[in-house]
Amino acid sequence: MINEGYVVAGYLITFLGLGAYAAWILVRGRRLSAKVPEERRRWM
C-alpha cells in the first residue's frame, strides 16, 4: 500500500484536469454562442 499516494494523485490530476478543461470549453462555448448568429452555429 506504499504507492497509494501516487495512485490518488494520478486519479485526482486526471479527473480534475479533464473536468476543468471540459467546464472551460462549455462555459466559453455558451458565452461565444450568444455573439454568433443562429444560422452560423447550427450543430448537427
Added chain:
Amino acid sequence: MTQTTTTVTGAPAHTGSRGSRIVGILAAVGAVALLVFALVLSPADEIQGEAVRLLYLHVPAAIGMYGAVILLGVSSAMWLRRRTRGWDVLGAASAEVGLVFTGLTLMTGMLWGRPTWGVYWVWDARLTTTAMLAILLAGYLALRRVPASEESRARRAAIAGLLVVVDLPLIHYSVNWWRTLHQDATISTTDVKIDGLMLFTLFLGMVVAGLVLTWLLIHRFRLAWLEAEIEEGGLDRALAERRAEAEVSA
C-alpha cells in the same frame, strides 16, 4: 434541471447537441465504472503493487493522445487539399485536445515511474519523444496565434500539423529502435501479457478515453468554429467602418 438557451430559430446557444449529450453520458458512466474497476475490483500487481492502477489511466491517455494527433494530421492534409474552414478548425481542436492527453500521459507516466523505476523522469527515448510531442503541439497552437489572414494561418498550421505527426512513429517505435527503460508494448495482437480483470479494466479505460476524446473534440471543434465566426465578423465590421470613413472623407 439544465436550462437551455435557444434563439427564435431554435439554434442552441451552446456547443451541445443530442449526439454530444449521448457521448457525454456514456463517457460519464464509463468513467464511474472505470473508477470502480481500477480502484476497487481489480487486484494489485505482484510486482508493481498498487502502482499498476495508474496504468489504467496512462495507457488510455496515450491512446487518446495518438488518436488526437492522427486526427490533426488528417485534418491538416485535408485542409491542404480542400482549403475549407472546417478542416482548419478541426486541426486546431485536435491539437489542443491532443496536448491535454499528452500532458496526462506524461503526468500519469511520471507518477507510475517514481514507485516502479525509482525516478519520476529519465531521458529515455519513449519519454523524450513524448515530451517532444507536447512541445510540438504547444508550438502548433502558438503558431496559430500569430496574427495573419485566415488563409495564411490555416496554411502555416496545416504544414506545422503534418510536421507534428512525424513524431508519432518515433514515439511508437522508440522502444524497438533504441534501448529504453520504458517497456515494450504490454498488449499486442500476438502476445497478451496480462489477463483477467486487469485486462478488462485496461480495455474499459481505453473505451472511456475514446468517449472522452470524442466528446472533447466535438465541443472544442464547435468552440473553435464560434471563435472563427467572431473573428470573421470583427474583420467584416472593421472593413465596413473603413469604407464608411473613406466615403465620408471623399
